[in-house]
Amino acid sequence: MEYDVVIGLEVHSELKTKSKVFCSCKNEFKGEPNTHCCPVCIGLPGALPIPNKEAVKMTIKAGLAVGSKINDIAIFERKNYFYPDLAKAYQISQAVRPICIGGGVEIENAQGQKKFIRLNRIHLEEDAGKLIHNSKIGGTMIDYNRGGVPLIEIVSEPDMSSAEEAVAYLSKLRNILQYIEVSDCKMEQGSLRCDVNISLKPKGSNELGVRAEMKNLNSFRSVARAIEYEIKRQSRLLDEGEQVVQETRRWDDARNRSFSMRRKEDAQDYRYFPDPDLLPFRIERSLVDEVKSTMPKLRDEKIEYYVNELGLSEYDAKVLTNDLNLVKYFDKVVSYFNKPKFICNFILTTVLKKVKENEESDDLDIPIDPQNFANLMQMYESGKISQAICRDLFDEIWLNNADCQKLVEERGLAQNNNEDEIKSMLQELINEFPQSVQDYKSGNAKALSFFIGQLMKRTQGKANAQIASKLIKEMLD
Amino acid sequence: MEITENEIKHLATLSRLNFSEEELGKFSADFTAILNYVNELQKVDTSQVKDNTIIREFDELREDEVKPSLSNDDVIGNAPKNYNGYFVAPTVVE
Numbered sequence: 208m209e210y211d212v213v214i215g216l217e218v219h220s221e222l223k224t225k226s227k228v229f230c231s232c233k234n235e236f237k238g239e240p241n242t243h244c245c246p247v248c249i250g251l252p253g254a255l256p257i258p259n260k261e262a263v264k265m266t267i268k269a270g271l272a273v274g275s276k277i278n279d280i281a282i283f284e285r286k287n288y289f290y291p292d293l294a295k296a297y298q299i300s301q302a303v304r305p306i307c308i309g310g311g312v313e314i315e316n317a318q319g320q321k322k323f324i325r326l327n328r329i330h331l332e333e334d335a336g337k338l339i340h341n342s343k344i345g346g347t348m349i350d351y352n353r354g355g356v357p358l359i360e361i362v363s364e365p366d367m368s369s370a371e372e373a374v375a376y377l378s379k380l381r382n383i384l385q386y387i388e389v390s391d392c393k394m395e396q397g398s399l400r401c402d403v404n405i406s407l408k409p410k411g412s413n414e415l416g417v418r419a420e421m422k423n424l425n426s427f428r429s430v431a432r433a434i435e436y437e438i439k440r441q442s443r444l445l446d447e448g449e450q451v452v453q454e455t456r457r458w459d460d461a462r463n464r465s466f467s468m469r470r471k472e473d474a475q476d477y478r479y480f481p482d483p484d485l486l487p488f489r490i491e492r493s494l495v496d497e498v499k500s501t502m503p504k505l506r507d508e509k510i511e512y513y514v515n516e517l518g519l520s521e522y523d524a525k526v527l528t529n530d531l532n533l534v535k536y537f538d539k540v541v542s543y544f545n546k547p548k549f550i551c552n553f554i555l556t557t558v559l560k561k562v563k564e565n566e567e568s569d570d571l572d573i574p575i576d577p578q579n580f581a582n583l584m585q586m587y588e589s590g591k592i593s594q595a596i597c598r599d600l601f602d603e604i605w606l607n608n609a610d611c612q613k614l615v616e617e618r619g620l621a622q623n624n625n626e627d628e629i630k631s632m633l634q635e636l637i638n639e640f641p642q643s644v645q646d647y648k649s650g651n652a653k654a655l656s657f658f659i660g661q662l663m664k665r666t667q668g669k670a671n672a673q674i675a676s677k678l679i680k681e682m683l684d
Numbered sequence: 685m686e687i688t689e690n691e692i693k694h695l696a697t698l699s700r701l702n703f704s705e706e707e708l709g710k711f712s713a714d715f716t717a718i719l720n721y722v723n724e725l726q727k728v729d730t731s732q733v734k735d736n737t738i739i740r741e742f743d744e745l746r747e748d749e750v751k752p753s754l755s756n757d758d759v760i761g762n763a764p765k766n767y768n769g770y771f772v773a774p775t776v777v778e
Contacts, residue, residue: 224748225748225749225750226746226748226749226750226751231746231749231750231751232750232751232753233750233753239756239769240756240768240769240770241756241759241760241769241770241771242753242755242756242759242769243753244753244754244759245753245754246754249759257745257746258745258746259745259746259748260742260745260746260747260748261747261748262748263742263745280739287698288698289698289699289700290776291771291773291776296699339770340775341767344767344772345775346765346767346772346773346774346775347772347773347774347775347776348767348768348770348771348772349770349771349772349773350769350770350771351759351771476694476698486738486739486740487737487739487740488739488740488741488742488744488745489739489740489741489742490742491742494742
């Protein structure tokens with residue numbers, strides 16, 4: 208039977224405030240365990256949480272960026288559940304009156320078709336502590352440094368119908384949150400997390416099917432794979448006349464399958480109620496306007512700038528702006544060496560290829576200092592170093608960020624642009640390899656690359672390849 | 685309004701607690717009595733009372749400033765069990 212797939216996403220994103228959401232402890236990913244903790248975030252009796260202004264502003268900013276309506280009064284509630292990642296046995300969250308309501312984002316599929324994904328809400332809550340199960344010590348180790356870190360939850364309507372759309376939506380959201388600088392959105396580090404709700408219904412039917420919730424999705428790839436897996440699992444059940452049970456399933460990336468975590472019968476009953484420690488708070492129109500005035504250029508404006516002011520092609524501008532880290536890096540490099548098109552070409556080919564070699568990561572980090580990278584580009588563009596040397600140096604400084612100008616001087620890597628010297632070296636090769644000369648004369652153009660290859664080998668890549676190609680042709684023709 | 689023993693059982697499960705039959709009966713009676721008392725309060729006519737919900741203004745919230753946290757010793761000092769700076773709790777597998 209054919210089915211319609213119905214997918215909704217709950218996306219959690221950690222806000223990059225300086226301090227936690229309800230106390231003044233440092234909001235930091237690293238750090239020795241349980242060193243960014245105080246009576247509020249480890250839930251000691253009598254401690255009084257007070258909301259962080261910046262976290263509220265960032266939530267409003269996220270809402271404005273996706274066209275949400277901002278509530279004039281918002282309420283924090285207690286979501287009660289008993290699990291050691293929360294010392295208080297409840298999470299401070301929002302239920303009936305979140306900060307942002309509605310909104311949506313537009314996604315585009317590979318064929319360029321556009322689709323609007325509606326949002327239900329964005330609310331502000333606290334993150335939970337980190338658990339490490341340790342069978343050696345016979346228990347679970349708990350670090351509450353992450354407990355109380357501000358977290359926004361962005362809940363979509365069930366408007367997606369394929370893994371591709373879900374990934375497009377997630378990537379668009381990440382892009383927006385990065386651009387407005389409220390979150391780093393690193394999936395691997397957990398500053399961006401995603402739960403997927405998925406159900407099937409007979410094609411064309413208006414009645415929603417029973418859904419399963421998928422958890423533990425730590426990369427775009429696992430989101431896509433978990434959805435594909437779940438579509439197959441549910442359609443097999445339905446084809447065989449069985450029921451899909453409402454449940455939470457945990458994705459196991461290594462085994463490429465999901466496992467049932469809990470069924471509806473033992474579903475959590477969160478017993479939300481307004482947190483008596485936290486009064487409802489007012490969000491004045493003037494505050495919303497103030498936040499609006501701090502909104503940075505979004506991606507579309509940046510693309511326009513790159514195309515109109517820097518002369519990049521629209522395609523290149525789109526690829527470049529897909530990730531804010533890349534945009535920031537590119538802008539820095541261009542500020543040191545003003546050849547945007549040249550730099551963009553190198554980034555989109557060599558640099559991105561390098562980044563993709565690490566396919567486990569969706570996070571784009573370039574370890575080379577932008578000034579150093581600009582120097583490398585400058586030497587390559589001016590012809591001081593050859594393409595081959597440039598690539599070698601790039602590979603090397605990617606690993607150690609060594610000063611590329613120094614390396615060129617110390618090792619004498621400067622390109623040889625001297626026509627006479629290149630010519631005499633080529634003459635030597637012609638004398639040595641008469642067979643290849645014959646090959647060329649009998650119409651085998653590849654013989655030319657053989658000579659260039661040999662020349663590069665002898666000069667350790669330092670000969671100017673363009674000059675050499677021109678010369679060898681002249682000499683053999 | 686009655687809180688049944690089954691409801692007490694459900695709450696106990698959610699809180700990972702175990703009650704004896706005797707305790708279940710006692711909690712059921714106590715909870716029912718508390719809710720009945722609240723029901724009494726609900727009967728008071730408040731239609732003439734002005735809404736006194738207090739709403740906090742944004743300016744009263746906290747600035748985003750980092751202040752010193754507790755030392756690790758103070759954080760885990762009261763924990764029944766700790767290990768290398770971590771709290772240690774019985775493993776609850778979800």
